[in-house]
Amino acid sequence: MSTKAHSSCEHALHMHVCTECDLVSRVPELQRGERARCPRCGHTLAKHLHRRFSAPFAYAVAAVVLGLVSLYFPFISFESSGISKAMTLPDALLVPYRYGYGFLSYCYLIGVLVLPFAYLGIVIYLHLGAISHTPAPGGRFLTKSLRHMQPWVMSDIFVVGVLVSLVKIMSLATIGFELAFIPFCLFALLLICTMQSIDYGALFERHCGPLQPVALRAGEPGLAQRVTGCRSCGQPGVVNERGRGNCQRCGDALRARTPRSIQVTLALVVTAALLYIPSMALPVMTITSVGSSEGQTIISGVLLLLSSGDFPVALVIFFASIMVPVAKVIALLWLCRKTQQPYPSRMRARMKLYRIVEFIGRWSMIDVFVVTVLTTMVQLGQIMQIVPGKGIIAFALVVIITMIAEMQFDPRLLWDALEHKADDSAPDKDDAMVSQSALGQDFSQ
Ligand SMILES: [Zn+2]
Ligand SMILES: [Zn+2]
Structure with missing residues (x-):
């Protein structure tokens, strides 16, 4: 990192502290259709959309x-x-x-x-x-x-x-x-x-006023300057020695790092992993047809779809209900572990994994709604009836708990270890200038 970057102080009107990697960046005035991304992790810092209201x-x-x-x-x-x-x-x-x-x-x-x-x-x-x-x-x-x-x-x-x-x-x-x-x-x-x-930037500006200026150095982590980015409105805010403060713009509590992020994430992930066992072993619904009852687990449901030739739907359920919860648990455990093992070349890949986990987790709720819909529709007395099974409660809890676990994981911890490891891994001031993307083209100022 250049000394110039360390010594330069900028107005916070153009400053953003990335809420995913904690890097301070200077964001130029955006034109319509432009988006400013963090140069280190790629997180969207600000955007100016067409017809924003x-x-x-x-x-x-x-x-x-x-x-x-x-x-x-x-x-x-x-x-x-x-x-x-x-x-x-x-x-x-x-x-x-x-x-x-x-x-x-x-x-x-x-x-x-x-x-x-x-x-x-x-x-x-x-x-x-x-x-x-x-x-x-x-x-x-x-x-x-x-x-x-x-x-x-x-x-x-x-x-x-x-x-x-x-x-x-x-x-x-x-x-x-x-x-x-x-x-x-x-x-x-x-x-x-x-x-x-x-x-959101425009909406906060209209309802909470413009970003308040705070003197910051671009290209350095916010923690080193006792500031953090508000996770609600994006305002850089000063935190005390315990990493706590209040956003002067929207009033939200500021936390330099999510308190006990790793411990809480691990506790939730382990709980979800334990609940995954009954969610797969117990029937998620019982189908009664002409006097005979049969319990169906998530796995037997997928096998039934495969045997009847419904391959696309079988694949959707296989991925959403069986693979995604397991993949999410493994990914979160791996990310927690990687907060102790910084490798500069792998940071972007880790952030990509974190964002995939963030995106796909809620889609596992498909099977919960399948059981809800089938139970509601198939109520024809003795002829045919579908009743929920205990497995679906365990499964819904797995999905909800893994979603909360992902929200508790603080990705900034992945970058903290990197900061401690080597100074030369930090970007210089030029890198700290955000790239803007207009019509799909990125350019640096
Ligand atoms: Zn970032
Ligand atoms: Zn705020």
């Missing part, structure tokens, strides 16, 4: 309208041996609950109904305030809430769960797509568009 607002309004329509009308119909039954989306709350599996109902209620609508409601409220230049009361708190809610909004996963459920029972009954099906699929799609189009 009107696009999320429009997507969210359309999603809410379609979502409300889909709640009112029948969703899917199911016919077997001359008996037919139509399922609405609110039905999926009641049936698992009736069988004593309220936990499934709560997962569905929170992930598929409450959080998506609450998320969209907050997006509309905040963007309406931003478009009309009227400060929205509670805007600061609500903008922070949006970020925390996002991983738990699971309407897209539910749609995939519904499609998998249909493939599973297609050979046993006639399936009908009712009025609410297409609107709900569009609702899930528009929800993804809403999430992708939100410009």
